[in-house]
Amino acid sequence: MEHLPVEVIGNILSHISAARDVVLASATCRKWREAFRKHLRVLSFNSGDWHGFHDLSTSQIEILITRTIFQTSGLRSLLIIVDDLDEFSASVVMSWLLYTRDSLQELHYDVRTEPGLNVVEICGRQKLEKLTLAHDAIEQVDPNYHKFTSLRSLSLSYVHISEQDLSLLLAACRKLESLELIELDLSGPLEKVEVSAPYLRRFYMEEICLDKLVLEASNIEYLHLRDSNIEFFKVIGNGSLKKIMIDHSTMPHIEICDSAENLETIDFNNFTILPAVFYQLISKSLKLRTLRLWDVAFGEGNKVVDLETIALCCPLLSHLSLGCDLRDDELLPYCLGGSAHLVNMVYLKVGWSNTLKDEFVDLVEELLGRCPRIRKLSVDGVISGIKDHEDCLVLARFTTAIVRIMRKYIDVDVQFDFDN
Incomplete structure (x- = not known):
């Protein structure tokens, strides 16, 4: 270590970054103190990582930060994050910024002062x-x-x-x-x-x-x-x-x-979009590879997403995620007409957030039939909505149907993720 150039030691201290650890490390010897003063480039003061921070008064913290910063020269990155329990003097904080601003390339500033800066x-x-x-x-x-x-x-x-x-x-x-x-x-x-x-x-x-x-x-x-x-x-x-x-x-x-x-990825979650805008977006996304529609609603007109159109417009689509909650008229939000195949589809994720219905499995099975290269099926659902005997029967039919699907598509990796 004694043969290391001070510039290399300064680089080591900069990778430590946390002010408390940097000061302790720089106390090793005279060479490390020189590296701290002349070659330190990154310094971080974060109250969340500072053990014993709240045992110090605001003035003590100001003095410690001031002394540490003013011993350096040529800082390029300065991070100061202090939680809202402390309010610093504006003149003191300004002195930190004025001292470092000529060399700073990166500043992360989250400090409350009185008055504001x-x-x-x-x-x-x-x-x-x-x-x-x-x-x-x-x-x-x-x-x-x-x-x-x-x-x-x-x-x-x-x-x-x-x-x-x-x-x-x-x-x-x-x-x-x-x-x-x-x-x-x-x-x-x-x-x-x-x-x-x-x-x-x-x-x-x-x-x-x-x-x-x-x-x-x-x-x-x-x-x-x-x-x-x-x-x-x-x-x-x-x-x-x-x-x-x-x-x-x-x-x-x-x-x-x-x-x-x-466009390669479209991810809409809990979002309302006009049908004309959505289909215009899809029609221009010829390079789309990932599409996620979860709790998505159309503002007006036909409120059912035509998966046939998506299959025709997005031939490279390989990852598809669909939230399949029923609409107000008890219909699934997706339809799959025609005969177009999702020839590059390898991953399909389907799920529901409210109540499971029999139509859900029908859509899953029909989608799998259109995906000749499918490798993984993920089923996400919320089962807290099961409250009566009819709901239990739906869950039982769902389980039976999924087992049948798994036997039919033995090369597909099926995973389940249920929340209460």
Whole structure:
């Protein structure tokens, strides 16, 4: 160890990252202390990983963090996560950010201060490539001043920001490749948020309510919307989208079909979509390999999904998951007419969330007959809805039918996952 260059020791300490462990390791000898001071690149303060954190007063914690940071030079990654039991002095936290901002490439900031701090104001126009903000406030964004010319990843969680400032902030991050927006406290009169990010590849949104969201991203590949309510959502792209996931969200008007020609995965869960939009999306997804429809409903018109159309439009489809709860008129939400086969299907998952009905097994058997290369069948269901003798009889008939199916398709691996 004594022959290791200080740069290598600094790299070792950077991989440890946790501040307490780094300080202890740097006390080994003079060479390790030098590596800590001059060659440490990553430092993490996380109250969840800090044993004895809550035994210290707020001022003691501030002093420890200040001393540790001010002994380093050239930090590239700084993580500060402090739970909401502590509220730090804004001037002290600002000193940490000012001391490190010229060299920082990555900042994960989740600190409550009194008064509040505008991290964008402090770190704008610096070298940041990845910025994660939580429980913070962003105000009065000036796109002519707050320019993140190197920022490639931005995550905002539980941040107070107006819709106008959000649009201006995203406009100032022209090189974004990854964007996460989680439970933002949005305010202001603006009814539309526009995101124009030509390099954006990944977009994740959770618990966001907006009247209108327009995402212009010519290189978008991954799109995930969760627990969100957006009246109008539109994606403007060049057909680069490969995976889309929407779950527990409400979007009466959605326009994503123009970006669907290279889609490989569609995952809809607890989501309502218009039939015309769905079939237009399917008709353009010629490269689709994975399709998951779980608790999906159509907003109007024919509310039954035509699996024949899916088979014809998606010849490469290999993984299919279907939630088979009955609709209000006691019909299954899927039909399989015609004679088209799912020739590349190797994995089929079916299940129900409410009450099991006899029609469920009929659909499963018919689907298996259309999948000559099927290798695995997964059956997921909830059996808590079985309350009377008739329900018990349905379960018994289901069990008998599944055994018969397993005997018929002996090369298919069948797995069950039941919840109470």
